[in-house]
Amino acid sequence: MIHRGLGWVGLGALLTVLALATVPVAGQAPAPAKVNGTAAKAYTPPKTADGQPDLSGYWTNSTYIPLQRPKGVTKEFYTPEEMDKMEAAAKAREDEQTVPGTQSDVHYDDGQFGLARSQSTYARNLRTSLIVDPPDGRLPPQTEEAVRRNDAITKARTVGTPPPGFTANDIRGGNLDSVHGIKIDTRCLMMAAVPPPLVSPGYLANYQIIQSPGYVTILVERLHDARLIPLDSRPFPPSSVRSWVGVSRGHWEGNTLVVETRNSNGRVQAAAQGPMTGQTFSGATEDMKITERFTRVSADRIDYRFTVEDPKTWARPWTAEVPFERMDPQGPFFEHACYEGNYSIANMLTNARVLEKRAAEAVKKGSN
Amino acid sequence: MRTKLAAMVLGVGMLWVGVPLGAHHAFSAEFDVNKPLKLKGTLVKWEMINPHSWFHVDVKDADGKVTTWMIEGGSPNQLIRMGVTKNSVPVGTELLIDAYMAKDGTNKAVGRDFTFNDGRRLFLGGSAPGATPDADKK
Numbered sequence: 283m284i285h286r287g288l289g290w291v292g293l294g295a296l297l298t299v300l301a302l303a304t305v306p307v308a309g310q311a312p313a314p315a316k317v318n319g320t321a322a323k324a325y326t327p328p329k330t331a332d333g334q335p336d337l338s339g340y341w342t343n344s345t346y347i348p349l350q351r352p353k354g355v356t357k358e359f360y361t362p363e364e365m366d367k368m369e370a371a372a373k374a375r376e377d378e379q380t381v382p383g384t385q386s387d388v389h390y391d392d393g394q395f396g397l398a399r400s401q402s403t404y405a406r407n408l409r410t411s412l413i414v415d416p417p418d419g420r421l422p423p424q425t426e427e428a429v430r431r432n433d434a435i436t437k438a439r440t441v442g443t444p445p446p447g448f449t450a451n452d453i454r455g456g457n458l459d460s461v462h463g464i465k466i467d468t469r470c471l472m473m474a475a476v477p478p479p480l481v482s483p484g485y486l487a488n489y490q491i492i493q494s495p496g497y498v499t500i501l502v503e504r505l506h507d508a509r510l511i512p513l514d515s516r517p518f519p520p521s522s523v524r525s526w527v528g529v530s531r532g533h534w535e536g537n538t539l540v541v542e543t544r545n546s547n548g549r550v551q552a553a554a555q556g557p558m559t560g561q562t563f564s565g566a567t568e569d570m571k572i573t574e575r576f577t578r579v580s581a582d583r584i585d586y587r588f589t590v591e592d593p594k595t596w597a598r599p600w601t602a603e604v605p606f607e608r609m610d611p612q613g614p615f616f617e618h619a620c621y622e623g624n625y626s627i628a629n630m631l632t633n634a635r636v637l638e639k640r641a642a643e644a645v646k647k648g649s650n
Numbered sequence: 651m652r653t654k655l656a657a658m659v660l661g662v663g664m665l666w667v668g669v670p671l672g673a674h675h676a677f678s679a680e681f682d683v684n685k686p687l688k689l690k691g692t693l694v695k696w697e698m699i700n701p702h703s704w705f706h707v708d709v710k711d712a713d714g715k716v717t718t719w720m721i722e723g724g725s726p727n728q729l730i731r732m733g734v735t736k737n738s739v740p741v742g743t744e745l746l747i748d749a750y751m752a753k754d755g756t757n758k759a760v761g762r763d764f765t766f767n768d769g770r771r772l773f774l775g776g777s778a779p780g781a782t783p784d785a786d787k788k
Contacts, residue, residue, distance in 0.1 A: 382686065382762075388677045388750045390761050394772050395703075395724025396732050451679055458679065468675040470701065486727055503727060616700075616730045623699030625722075629752065630679045636754040 327537055327578040332495040334513075335537040337578055340613045341606040343480060343586060344404035344487040346372055349602060351411035351419030358419070359408045373400035397485040405583070405607035412481065414587075415601040424565060428595040432565040435552070445648060448641040451634060458634035461627060466549070469627060470620035476507045477527035477550050478543045478572045479563075479588040481604060486618070488609060498532055498539060506618045511541050518544055524568065526550055539576040546570055566595045582608040675701075677750075680722075681760045685751035689719060689759070693743045696736055698726045705761065707745060721747055721761040734773050745772070 327335040346368065360368065376398035380387040392398050411419030424432070441455040450456045457463040467473045474483035480502070488503040498511045511532040518529055528546040532539055548568030563570060570592040577585045584606040591599040691707035703723040708716050726734075744767045749759035764772035 383683065385678055385683050387762060388681045388683050388760060390702075390723045391763055391771075392724060394764060395726075396728035396734075396773070397724055402728060402731070486725065611731060613731075616727045618700045618725075618727060620701045623697070624701060625704065626675045626680060626702065629754075629758065630675065632756075633680055633753040 323580070325578070325580050330493045332493075334493050334498075334534065335539070335578060336493070337491045337498070337539060337576055337584060338493045340488065340490050340609040340615075341584060342403050342405060342488045342609050343482050343604045343606045344399050344402070344485070345407055345412075345482050345604055346399065346404075347407050347409055347412055347604070349412045349481065350421060351413065355410050355419075358410060358414075358417075360410060362408065365406065365408055369400070369406075373398075376400050392485065399485070403607050403609045405605045407605055409603070412602040412604045413600060414603050416598070422596045422598050422600055424595055425593075425597055428565060428567075431567075445641055445644040448637065448644065452637040452641045454638060454642075456634070456638075458630055461631065464627065464630065468630075470505065470624050472526050472550050473504045473620075476502050476505050477546070478509070478530070478541070478574055479590065479602070480574075480586065481602070488615065489606070490613060490615060498541075501615065503615045504618055505620055506615065521545065524548075528570075528572070537577060539574075541574045541576070543572045543574070544570075563590060563592075566590070566592045569594055576606075677760055680752060680758075681750040682753045683750060685753075687747075687749045687751050687759055689721070689745075689747045689749060691719065691745060691747070693739065693741055693745055694718065695741065696739060698736055700725050700727070705745070705747075705764075707747065717757060720758045721749060721764075722759070723761050723764065729773060738773060 327337075330336050330338065376393055377400075380389075393401065396402065409419075413419045413421065416422055439457075441450050441457075442453060444450055444453045444456075451458045461469065475481055475487060480487075480489065480500075483504060486503045490501040490503075492499040492501065496513055498513065500509045500511070501507070502509070507527070509527060509530055511530045513532050513534070515533060516531065518531060523529070524545045524547040526547055526549060528543040530541050530543045532541040534540070546568050548570075551563045551566040551568075551570060570590065572588055572590055574586065574588045579585050585603070586606050587601060587603045589599050589601040590596075689707060689709050691709035693705060694708050695706035697704040697706070703726055705721040705723055707719050707721055709719055710716050746765045746767065747759075747761045748763040749761045752758040766772065
């Protein structure tokens with residue numbers, strides 16, 4: 283059972299203690315062949331029938347490692363022993379119950395539905411952050427233009443002050459006025475890791491890679507969205523052609539699949555709306571360009587690196603790395619027909635109407 | 651000194667709150683933390699759908715009056731991967747459910763814990779160590 287929220291405070295604290303207790307190792311420059319702090323053995327991947335290095339199968343990049351290095355942690359890798367402790371602690375928390383009566387407890391038990399990370403394959407990674415560049419493991423600061431732009435978006439979304447005992451969702455003008463105010467992942471329109479980059483969304487961080495002549499397809503379990511990546515060097519469409527997940531083009535560099543994605547419609551990364559709010563690319567623009575690199579380094583592992591560029595948001599590109607582990611069992615994926623089963627939207631909106639009425643009555647009472 | 655260390659640890663730990671746990675939506679917008687609920691009833695329908703399962707349960711009160719409740723649970727994907735199907739929890743199963751009620755007062759709730767009459771957790775026999783075949787494999 284996950285300690286939802288509270289548990290991660292404890293996990294963060296544990297990580298911090300572990301990290302502080304160990305002398306940082308200097309000069310560990312990030313290198314593709316050094317995912318876990320040890321050099322990868324030379325590996326020649328098998329080939330598909332049409333001669334591509336074989337990446338096919340079911341993979342996960344489920345991880346406990348955060349995108350950004352926690353403040354106070356100065357080293358690039360944990361030791362395997364530190365990670366053993368951290369994983370045992372995380373599993374213990376996942377097996378526990380949350381504190382009854384707390385807001386974080388208003389949730390079903392993830393463990394009962396097999397959704398705790400310790401219950402299925404996950405990709406062990408000794409890094410202290412997924413970000414490998416900048417070397418401090420943190421996102422580069424946003425440009426002044428981006429700060430101004432995102433502040434304006436946040437301000438436009440700010441509603442009035444709710445009466446005591448109510449939230450901003452409970453008053454007229456709040457996010458639950460209509461379906462359009464609800465975040466796009468809650469609406470099942472788009473979720474983390476459906477558009478690149480593929481960063482673990484917590485559970486179901488699973489992908490099926492399918493290779494056919496001239497194409498690589500990545501089927502993301504969440505939303506069962508398939509990204510078709512042509513390998514024939516065709517040009518990107520003009521900038522007027524845009525989509526939620528952008529447009530991807532791939533090619534092989536030796537055994538590494540390199541995929542570039544542009545032509546996003548900007549809605550996924552829009553501040554306060556995107557599924558990755560506060561994370562990977564929240565606040566970026568439609569000019570964002572992502573370059574992913576997939577290298578199979580063993581029968582069970584793919585090294586996955588990506589670089590994000592958006593000069594309107596960050597003064598410099600940044601790069602992160604999160605390995606993929608071969609899933610056991612190998613599939614299948616149950617169709618994640620999120621939109622069809624999403625009763626939550628109707629429930630949230632009907633709840634909001636009831637609460638809105640109560641909040642209005644509270645205000646009326648207060649002013650009498 | 652101890653206070654200072656604790657404060658620092660907490661401060662850094664707070665960063666981790668941002669790690670997504672996969673909650674698809676804000677449960678607090680649907681369900682009321684101040685209205686915990688215990689239900690004992692019979693499963694009449696399991697909607698094994700994404701993004702969240704819904705369990706329809708008939709609950710009989712002291713006077714014998716039956717009320718049907720809709721209880722929200724987790725996504726079915728991983729259950730199916732582990733071999734759990736609707737046959738694993740057939741219609742007619744008696745369930746005990748710890749839940750939080752919907753804010754609008756209708757007969758809906760989020761099922762915090764599902765247990766069988768004999769105390770076993772639903773599906774997996776508990777999330778205790780070893781409850782799942784592939785736990786701890788990596």
